[in-house]
Amino acid sequence: LEYVPNAAARALRARRTRTLGLLLPDFGDPVHGQVAAGFEQEAALAGYSVMFVAGGADPANERRALQVFLERSTDGVCIASCSMDPGEARSRAGGMPLVIAQPDHPPLARRLDRLPEGTIRTDDASGVEQVVRHLLASGHRRFGYLGAGATASNSLRSATLARMLREDVGRRHRAVNLAGDAWRSPDTVAAALGAALPEAIVCYDDKLALSLIDGLRRRGIRVPHDVVVTGFDDIPFAAISHPHLTTVVTHAADMGRLAARTLVNAIAGDALAPATVLPVELVIRESTLPGARRTPGDMGVERAPAASNVR
Amino acid sequence: LEYVPNAAARALRARRTRTLGLLLPDFGDPVHGQVAAGFEQEAALAGYSVMFVAGGADPANERRALQVFLERSTDGVCIASCSMDPGEARSRAGGMPLVIAQPDHPPLARRLDRLPEGTIRTDDASGVEQVVRHLLASGHRRFGYLGAGATASNSLRSATLARMLREDVGRRHRAVNLAGDAWRSPDTVAAALGAALPEAIVCYDDKLALSLIDGLRRRGIRVPHDVVVTGFDDIPFAAISHPHLTTVVTHAADMGRLAARTLVNAIAGDALAPATVLPVELVIRESTLPGARRTPGDMGVERAPAASNVR
């Protein structure tokens, strides 16, 4: 008939809301959007609804968001790209199961291999290693790193590049770190590197890399002809930019799905899954191919696995 | 002290949840992500939390989502890019105030100027008019339209181009319509136009335009040298693509904010605001400038208002 049960009464009685909370820095960002999409999809599959709050990478906002989730007594909470200390987050979450997807509290940079249970992160070190091996194999020796923000991920990626160069070729690189939203200003990004360009620039993520490529073009510097550039994440536009961007696929939607599933299991009584590191894959495209020109002959350089990422 | 009120009990007693529901096609999409961001921001400002559901532009999913909102008794609901009939949506929303942001039910194409209250849309006609005037002024006469999906917006944009050409230069254009997610396959997009290229291609949105530009490049066809291309929405990558994309700014975040505010007012007892059409602005960039080459001389062609859109 027409009967619609009342979730509030049901929640009051059952002491659970069948609701999850997801706290992320920004809906507009392609990566976080994918995390949110995967999270909501998996949650819906398990019969859960999702409350979203954007925290803007600000610890104060994150605290307020956790308070909201606490009042609404969500059955579980996920924080994506968490800038708070994981311990504080856990304590502020009260009794709610908590999953942190991509813990980014700056001091964590040196302890990412010893994270507590309920954390999920991408394999940043492996990603940078794959990038650097590819660039070294292409004959490049003078490297630069372009970072953004003060996150643990950013530090680890930069440190991994440093370690690789030290171990493999006994060289150092120049690292430049910008504000988290610097990618919106291509001129600033390109200017940050100064006049003396290295041969290869490893960027913290795709947004920054695409912005850099544009900033360089505005100065008459061509990628990959004058300098090669790599990104991280494989956002959709990395596959159709000019030049197509060599990058590391991080499977953001899978990360969201796994976070939701972990929470659902924890609510069902399972112990919170141990810290998980998600595998990543290098996709080689035009931005690191010295021979790339804008002729029809450029087609088909992308490696096989990459095609499936252009969904 | 440590006291945390229980929202479920409060909701049961007060008969309101201080929660809004937002139904959108896809979190990963840059435009809908902006709508979501604005909506959540404005809702939070008024003390409301937001439940998000992704409907995937599928009427069946949209119906299920509305049912979820009904059970959870959200105080109001917004549907972004609604593919259902607005009448059906309203009836399925029961007593909940409903705002439709960008009503896209296909049959609505001819009645977008006579929408019921509680609807918000962008001024598609004005956007295409500004685009076409710019292209005509640049001397172009042979036009193509590249659309995607079966939405009312898509129909209106195509129809507006047809009307402009008929009235101003007594010409017709060739219109090609692809599937909604066709932009993910640049080769398919470029192939859809066939061998005989027009002088100017007006695209339904930025994703399609950027994909087209890439597909054309793979075939050795250069933009704007061989053909000029325009988009719609001004997603962030339109400002840093190569070439920078001439497009129409639609202020997606503002649309989300307005939707939330309209709902909050309606909940407070105000009548639902009458149908609103949000203004749009043309941003002229490289993709329609015949003289654009990849030299430093390209810098600074963007018109003043555009700079503020690259936030």
Next chain:
DNA sequence: TTGTACGCGTTATCAT
């Protein structure tokens, strides 16, 4: 099998 009563936490009302 079908029915009835109680309690979840809050708030509004009413009596002191």
Next chain:
DNA sequence: ATGATAACGCGTACAA
């Protein structure tokens, strides 16, 4: 002013 009480709608437990 301060404190006791009822009701919101559902689920469960126990009785018939």
